[in-house]
Amino acid sequence: MTENVPLAGVIGHPIHQSKSPQMHGHWLRRYGIRGHYVPMDVKPADLAEVIRALPRMGFVGANVTLPHKINVLDLVDSVTDRATIIGAANTLIVRRDGTIMADNTDGYGFIENLRQNAPGWDPKAGPAVVFGAGGACRAVISSLLETGVEKVLLSNRTRIKAEQLQHEFGMRVQVVDWVQVGNVLEDAGLVVNTTSLGMVGQPELRVPLDGLRPGTLVTDLVYSPLRTPLLEVAAERGCPTVDGLGMLLHQGVPGFERWFGRRPEVDDELRQAVLG
DSSP: OOSOOOEEEEEESSOTTOOHHHHHHHHHHHTTOOOEEEEEEOOGGGHHHHHHHTGGGTBOEEEEOTTSTTGGGGGSSEEOHHHHHHTOOSEEEEOTTSOEEEEOOHHHHHHHHHHHHOTTOOTTSSOEEEEOOSHHHHHHHHHHHHHTOSOEEEEOSSHHHHHHHHHHHOTTEEEOOGGGGGGGOTTOSEEEEOSSTTSTTSOOOOOOOTTOOTTOEEEESOOSSSSOHHHHHHHHTTOOEEOSHHHHHHHHHHHHHHHHSOOOOOSHHHHHHHHO
16 A cells, blocks of 8 residues: 555646547556556646656656647756757656656657558658648657658748758758649658648648659648548558557657556557547
8 A cells, every 4th residue: 555656647738639648548557557647737837836746746757748848848857869859848757866857759659650550661762741840840850860861851831930940950851832842742752741731620731742653651640530631642642651640659658668667569459549
């Protein structure tokens, strides 16, 4: 009765839409681990106080989601190199001495999703065309460059945001006007949508896809719906496709392993548990 049961959770505002409690709850049950993973709706004004309280409340760590992924960097004791490069954190680790380290596993989750569901993808097969320039895009670009993609063609509806990422990541990132991005798809080895366009309740992704050639891998970070219009059109044109749910599942692996001491598996059983 006196044994400490490790606690973890996800911090965001709002938090009701998060799939992380289903995911980590499934792993805890599957591996028979005594622990809890809880959703925490934390307003921006309360974030600093909540972060400081985590060690005293018995937390071994937490995930961080919108709108806190950037601000949390200033509230922890240390930040990993990849979280610094990406400029945001999604995973917090409470060390034994009570200090908190911030990490970002989104890029890891993105690449592992491709490796699991498109094992034939070759990073050097051609440029990666990336739609969007938000926080998720930063993790995607970082992971693509690290994996060996030689060139990223980046396009965003607001060009200046894409140019800012080009400035940060270097000349392997080239900016393409939003109205012209359809013209660079033909030579792409990978096409990635990092925007919310195409998500349930959001506008459509209005990009001409006529240039897609069979064999180009197409992936969408959106997973509601699981098969987005982008993925549907790509499949019709003979392209292998990877949905966005796998990125969510894989990004949770490093945190769970660090918090609870067991490296979890990402498989169909987990997908069904998260999809409900």
